[in-house]
Amino acid sequence: EKNALPDHIEKLLQDRQIKKEQEGPYIHILPREELKEYEESGIITSMESRTRAYIKIQDGCNQFCSYCIIPYARGAARSRASQDIIREAKSLLEKGFKELVLTGINTALYGSEEDFRSEEKDVYGIEIIVKQLNDLPGDFRIRLSSLEPTVINASLAERLLKYDKLCHHMHLSLQSGSDRILKAMNRHYGRKEYLEIVEVLRKADAGYGLTTDVIVGFPGEREKDFKDSADMVKRVGFLKTHVFPYSKRPGTKAAEMREQVDPQTKKARSAELIRIAEESSRDFLKGTIGDRRKVLFEEYDDTSGMVSGFSDNYIKVYCQVDDEKHGQCLLNTLKEVKFSEIYLDGVRGTFCDK
Structure with missing residues (x-):
């Protein structure tokens, strides 16, 4: 899980310090300045899932959020060569995968390096690889993993809407709804910029699925700041909101900040925001009833006699089938479904084809 990465890195750094004290200096992680190029590890030809394949397109991060250790441990943003990504995508599509999920440490930074080479004209950043994948033949779809509003803006979001194979779902990390806290986090956007992205996406598709992360109890977070976060969750209408109480990461600026929020307050705010997020999610789902969307079916449950999968906007969808044979035949297929309840x-x- 990507969310557990900071904990693994923290433990690695602690272990490195202990060994350094016992045995003297040694190199376990390359210095940041040496991590300049994407290290190609070969293409993935198979994975456990039979429907959804994950393709890593970049590594590293340049953002330096004040609570995050990842840029120090993973180095600067480095993009994978588009020809290697396309080669892997073709191989996975030939094996029958119907959804390609583009992943990375900070996926939105793909193609952001000054010396990044691309033959595409008037296309930049993450749009470069989206366009090339979208041009591939076949009945499949593309999904972007977590994106950062520090990189994605309303203009780029609008440009991405023209690619018909790209899912109408974006995991757009909010982290806080307070401009004051966002500044302390070193996040280079505010409420206004975030809502501009939302407006562009929802204007094009009222059912555009948005998921997010929010940190509660960041150092210096006051009641008004927390209410600003709660307000943003209500205003945006997220499909899913992952709520995390802030925890210190040694070596980060936030760990040394004053006004650390006490555990009881963090726990209470986390519970309250989860409740608000669940209400927001239910309201979003209500608004999609009657919609027709393509669903990629992934599982058959013999107890309920239903198949389930995810729509392009990342809603879990359940459909009744005639029998197990019918259900098994639907797995790894894209079907249009009308949402009923x-x-x-x-x-x-x-x-819809019945």
Whole structure:
């Protein structure tokens, strides 16, 4: 899980310090300045999932959020060569995968290096690889993993909307709804810029799925700052909101900040924001009832007699089938479904071709 990466890095740094004290200096992680080029590790030809394949397109990060150790441990942003990505994508599509998920440490930074070479004209950043993948033949879709509003803006979001194979779902990390706290986090955007991205996406598609992360209890967060975060969750109408109480990461600026929020306050704010986020998610789902969307079916449950999968806007969708044979035949296929009611952690639907 990407969210657990800071904990692994923290433990690695602690272990390195202990060994350094015992045995003297040694190199376990290359210095940041030496991490300049993407290290190609070969293409992935198979994975556990039979429907969704993950393709790593970049490594490293240049953002230096005040709470994050990753830029120090993973080095500067480095993009993978587009020809290697396309080669891997073709191989996975030939094996039958129907969804390609583009991943990285900071996916939105793809193609951001000054010396990055691309033959595409009037296309830049993450759009470069999206366009090339979108041009590949076949019945499949593309999904972007977590994106940063420090990199993505309303203009780029609008440009991405023209690619028909790109899912109408974006995990756009908010982290805080308070401009004051965002500044302390060294996040280079504010509420206004974030909402401009949302407006562009929802104007094009009212059911555009947005998911996010929010940190509560960041050093110096006051009640008004927390209310600003709660307000943003309500205003945007996220499909899913991952709420994290702030925890110190040794070696980061935030760990040394004054006004550390006490554990009880962080716990209370986290519980409150989770409650608000769940209400927001349910309201979003209600607004999609009656919609028709393509669903990639991934599982058949013989107890309920249903198949389930995810729509392009990342809603879990359940459909009743005639029998197990019918259900198994639907796996790893894209079918148009009409949403009929809220059901479990998503919606229930009916096949449009019936």
